[in-house]
Amino acid sequence: xxxxxxxxINYRFEIFAFLLFGxxxxxxxxxxxxxxxxxxxxxxxxxxxxxxxxxxxIDGRAAPIVVDGVTDVHRYINPIPSGLVLTGIVVSVSVSxxxxxxxxxxxKRYKTVEFDEIMVLAKKEAEK
Amino acid sequence: MKRxxxxxxxxxxxTGSAAQxxxxxxxxxxxxxxxxxxxxxxxxxxxxxxxxxxxxxxxxVIVCLTLVSVLIYTVFHLPFFGAENSPAANEVVKRYVEKGxxxxxxxxxxxxxxxxxxxxxxxxxxxxxxxxxxxVMILLLRDENNIDPQEDLxxxxxxxxxxxxxxLILQKVIKLVVPCILLFGIYVVLxxxxxxxxxxxxxxxxxxxxxxxxxxxxxxxxxxxxxMKTFRALTTSALLCYALSKAYSFFTGANGxxxxxxxxxxxxxxxxxxxxxxxxxxxxxxxxxxxxxxxxFARGEL
Amino acid sequence: MLPxxxxxxxxxxxxxxxxxxxxxxxxxxxxSFYLTLCVCFTVTSLSAALCxxxxxxGDSFTYQMGHFPAPWGNELFAGxxxxxxxxxxxxxxxxxxxxxxRAAAEDILEPKQSFYHVMLCLLLAxxxxxxxxxxxxxxxxxxxxxxxxxxxxxxxxxxxxxxxxTIRYLVISLLGSGLFLIGIxxxxxxxxxxxxxxxxxxxxxxxANGEYTExxxxxxxxxxxxxxxxxxxxxxxxxxxxxxxSATTTSSAVLSGLVLKAYIILLVKVFYRCFTxxxxxxxxxxxxxxxxxxxxxxxxxxxxxxxxxIKRMLAYSSVAQIGYIFMGIGLGTDIGIVAAIFQILAxxxxxxxxxxxxxRLSEICGHEKEMYHLRxxxxxxxxxxxxxxxxxxxxxGIPLLAGFNVKxxxxxxSLQNTVKMWIALLALAASSVLNALxxxxxxxxxxxxxxxxxxxxxxKNTGYRVAAPVLSALVLFLGFNSKPIVRIIExxxxxxxx
Numbered sequence: 037x038x039x040x041x042x043x044x045i046n047y048r049f050e051i052f053a054f055l056l057f058g059x060x061x062x063x064x065x066x067x068x069x070x071x072x073x074x075x076x077x078x079x080x081x082x083x084x085x086x087x088x089x090x091x092x093x094i095d096g097r098a099a100p101i102v103v104d105g106v107t108d109v110h111r112y113i114n115p116i117p118s119g120l121v122l123t124g125i126v127v128s129v130s131v132s133x134x135x136x137x138x139x140x141x142x143x144k145r146y147k148t149v150e151f152d153e154i155m156v157l158a159k160k161e162a163e164k
Numbered sequence: 165m166k167r168x169x170x171x172x173x174x175x176x177x178x179t180g181s182a183a184q185x186x187x188x189x190x191x192x193x194x195x196x197x198x199x200x201x202x203x204x205x206x207x208x209x210x211x212x213x214x215x216x217x218x219x220x221x222x223x224x225v226i227v228c229l230t231l232v233s234v235l236i237y238t239v240f241h242l243p244f245f246g247a248e249n250s251p252a253a254n255e256v257v258k259r260y261v262e263k264g265x266x267x268x269x270x271x272x273x274x275x276x277x278x279x280x281x282x283x284x285x286x287x288x289x290x291x292x293x294x295x296x297x298x299x300v301m302i303l304l305l306r307d308e309n310n311i312d313p314q315e316d317l318x319x320x321x322x323x324x325x326x327x328x329x330x331x332l333i334l335q336k337v338i339k340l341v342v343p344c345i346l347l348f349g350i351y352v353v354l355x356x357x358x359x360x361x362x363x364x365x366x367x368x369x370x371x372x373x374x375x376x377x378x379x380x381x382x383x384x385x386x387x388x389x390x391x392m393k394t395f396r397a398l399t400t401s402a403l404l405c406y407a408l409s410k411a412y413s414f415f416t417g418a419n420g421x422x423x424x425x426x427x428x429x430x431x432x433x434x435x436x437x438x439x440x441x442x443x444x445x446x447x448x449x450x451x452x453x454x455x456x457x458x459x460x461f462a463r464g465e466l
Numbered sequence: 467m468l469p470x471x472x473x474x475x476x477x478x479x480x481x482x483x484x485x486x487x488x489x490x491x492x493x494x495x496x497x498s499f500y501l502t503l504c505v506c507f508t509v510t511s512l513s514a515a516l517c518x519x520x521x522x523x524g525d526s527f528t529y530q531m532g533h534f535p536a537p538w539g540n541e542l543f544a545g546x547x548x549x550x551x552x553x554x555x556x557x558x559x560x561x562x563x564x565x566x567x568r569a570a571a572e573d574i575l576e577p578k579q580s581f582y583h584v585m586l587c588l589l590l591a592x593x594x595x596x597x598x599x600x601x602x603x604x605x606x607x608x609x610x611x612x613x614x615x616x617x618x619x620x621x622x623x624x625x626x627x628x629x630x631x632t633i634r635y636l637v638i639s640l641l642g643s644g645l646f647l648i649g650i651x652x653x654x655x656x657x658x659x660x661x662x663x664x665x666x667x668x669x670x671x672x673x674a675n676g677e678y679t680e681x682x683x684x685x686x687x688x689x690x691x692x693x694x695x696x697x698x699x700x701x702x703x704x705x706x707x708x709x710x711x712s713a714t715t716t717s718s719a720v721l722s723g724l725v726l727k728a729y730i731i732l733l734v735k736v737f738y739r740c741f742t743x744x745x746x747x748x749x750x751x752x753x754x755x756x757x758x759x760x761x762x763x764x765x766x767x768x769x770x771x772x773x774x775x776i777k778r779m780l781a782y783s784s785v786a787q788i789g790y791i792f793m794g795i796g797l798g799t800d801i802g803i804v805a806a807i808f809q810i811l812a813x814x815x816x817x818x819x820x821x822x823x824x825x826r827l828s829e830i831c832g833h834e835k836e837m838y839h840l841r842x843x844x845x846x847x848x849x850x851x852x853x854x855x856x857x858x859x860x861x862x863g864i865p866l867l868a869g870f871n872v873k874x875x876x877x878x879x880s881l882q883n884t885v886k887m888w889i890a891l892l893a894l895a896a897s898s899v900l901n902a903l904x905x906x907x908x909x910x911x912x913x914x915x916x917x918x919x920x921x922x923x924x925x926k927n928t929g930y931r932v933a934a935p936v937l938s939a940l941v942l943f944l945g946f947n948s949k950p951i952v953r954i955i956e957x958x959x960x961x962x963x964x
Binding site for chain 1: 228236239253257289297
């Protein structure tokens with residue numbers, strides 16, 4: 037039991053990231069409110085970034101910005117995940133903006149952000 | 165079921181003309197009870213929907229729980245968290261950290277990595293931003309399909325209020341703050357290769373400055389110096405500059421030609437070759453994009 | 467200096483992206499249309515030249531993106547297979563644009579046409595990058611580009627249906643890319659590389675040592691599921707019919723014919739270059755893909771039979787055709803994957819032909835899409851009728867058409883494994899019958915003589931008159947003479963192995 041506990045404590049960031057991922061994933065699938073869906077998407081993406089960042093962390097080292105001209109690999113953490121997180125964040129911002137624009141457009145037309153109501157209204161409109 | 169679609173195909177192929185029932189009328193005819201059948205059918209349909217959604221929910225929850233448990237199970241088999249000898253700490257990292265300063269001239273190793281070593285990814289990511297703002301424009305720019313008279317009335321009303329009740333305190337404070345915000349944004353962009361920050365963060369700060377200005381002074385006064393034309397010119401020229409300089413560096417790199425761009429002394433503002441130029445381009449694009457998002461969402465125009 | 471043709475992949479991708487960046491400057495929809503068309507056909511001719519050169523010399527190359535070599539910088543990888551795919555992708559996109567120009571001009575408002583063409587240019591760039599990339603994270607970035615662009619071209623036709631369809635499409639796509647991204651991160655965590663050949667080295671070691679086997683299995687699973695969701699494999703297909711059925715015809719053709727396939731190409735590259743096909747086979751992932759592929763083949767056709775809306779029927783038929791591809795990959799052998807890639811090409815040519823013809827036929831009948839109202843439409847534009855018939859027959863698998871060769875190759879490939887052979891042969895037979903059950907009635911309905919047919923002369927459509935015969939000719943070519951194409955695919959696949 038203590039062994040498992042210490043394992044859990046050691047991997048706490050990864051475990052927490054995956055729990056968050058599950059929360060985001062489930063809400064993205066099941067929420068009917070579109071704004072909540074967008075929030076869920078952001079939770080999901082942030083959890084992936086947390087996981088990514090935790091892959092690059094190394095105990096007791098500094099952020100990868102050269103200080104005093106010291107370029108020793110044992111001084112800094114892994115810079116690659118940080119760079120990938122940057123890229124990922126920009127992608128996620130763009131997708132959120134696009135998603136929000138879609139929702140705003142639908143809200144203007146149907147005055148609601150509940151997706152099931154929108155589907156019913158859209159079906160009615162198409163039948164006319 | 166089988167009979168239904170068979171009869172439908174027959175109705176497609178039949179040569180008879182106007183007497184044929186239309187596609188929408190046929191289901192009633194099939195159910196046999198034209199008048200009273202509608203309500204029953206609706207109820208049945210609703211039941212079916214509910215059943216569908218219930219199963220959908222259960223399945224989705226089960227799938228999610230399995231996924232999460234599998235993921236967490238695998239976590240325990242990953243390299244130890246924070247360990248020095250994990251597979252990720254290999255020769256790639258070594259070169260980025262130890263030679264990065266000499267090869268890219270960037271003190272900020274991450275900036276050197278995303279804008280020089282792995283620049284193609286970053287170029288793709290800037291295109292994602294451009295793509296997002298373009299698709300938001302498709303959706304939200306005012307046109308024949310996207311016009312709501314009520315809303316136009318409301319926004320005209322707001323405009324009148326805006327013009328009549330200029331909030332003196334707000335505007336004076338903003339007049340003081342906005343230059344500082346923009347200046348700080350420019351500082352962050354220009355120091356992207358030396359310190360934390362860079363094009364994306366600096367651009368977001370500058371965009372925030374523009375948004376604050378536009379929110380307090382109204383669309384008319386910001387349109388005097390920042391309108392659709394400026395937006396288009398800035399984004400296009402910045403992205404084009406980005407694309408061309410990257411294309412130049414990829415082409416020379418792959419063909420083994422020298423770039424002829426000096427790297428400068430590490431630590432100075434004018435150093436690290438193309439990274440500074442790219443940071444400025446990205447900063448401009450991001451600032452325009454952020455402000456563009458705001459303006460499109462708030463007013464449907466730039 | 468490298469030989470000149472080494473620069474073609476890089477040049478094509480950058481040409482598309484630069485054209486996309488410059489597009490908003492063009493105010494007129496016409497100008498942006500012609501620019502996009504030029505870009506498409508330039509890329510086609512360059513890629514065809516590259517394909518010919520690489521096929522005759524029988525080699526492949528990596529192109530270093532920047533001043534830093536393999537494990538440090540990004541890279542492109544090009545062989546005859548990638549060049550062939552790039553040729554087909556750009557050609558089909560150009561022809562879809564040309565063939566459905568009238569419909570697109572009516573469906574999309576004039577001031578937004580240039581934005582629509584931005585999306586198409588970047589979509590083409592993303593598909594090229596997905597097939598050429600040698601770096602897994604570049605793959606992710608371009609997957610996201612193609613997600614946004616694909617959603618945007620669905621929603622460009624501004625109706626209630628398309629916006630709702632776009633939201634569903636976007637949500638499902640985001641789930642898929644989320645899973646794909648986690649897969650990539652896990653892969654990075656256990657190998658420490660992002661370039662495919664280096665990943666493979668590490669993966670082979672992991673497979674031999676057995677140290678990180680669980681994460682490795684999960685990686686394969688996540689990447690496969692992510693791609694399966696984004697390319698609408700059977701249980702994840704719910705978003706597809708509405709999105710592809712309600713979009714404007716160009717978008718439907720491009721989405722159904724090309725975008726779904728680009729992800730699968732990336733998956734095949736990952737299988738061959740990040741892992742090896744032996745590892746994938748021994749993890750039994752291929753068996754799962756095989757089962758879902760077979761299920762998709764049957765289920766897609768069953769859905770299509772019940773559909774009366776012609777474009778949605780074609781969209782469901784795409785679900786079935788994606789099933790074929792996954793079944794081919796699921797066989798887990800080289801010739802199975804050759805058959806799958808041949809199916810990708812055949813479907814990339816046939817489905818746009820069908821969509822363009824359906825769009826043209828419904829244009830004649832006053833934009834009605836229900837099968838019932840399209841009766842007799844073929845008599846009013848015989849070219850469209852003949853092309854639809856040709857495409858439909860190819861989908862059923864009539865000999866001398868592209869679809870037949872697909873089924874022949876798949877059947878031949880399945881002979882290596884006894885259990886899979888029986889399932890595959892039965893599924894192929896059943897799915898051919900099911901395909902016939904909806905394509906034949908549709909074709910008959912189109913050719914039904916209807917007395918009211920000669921009311922108004924159909925509007926002229928020059929673009930379609932150029933595009934449809936070219937596509938039909940290509941479908942016939944793949945049917946008559948599949949040997950050279952199969953040989954290119956075989957050569958390309960063998961070069962993918964490191």
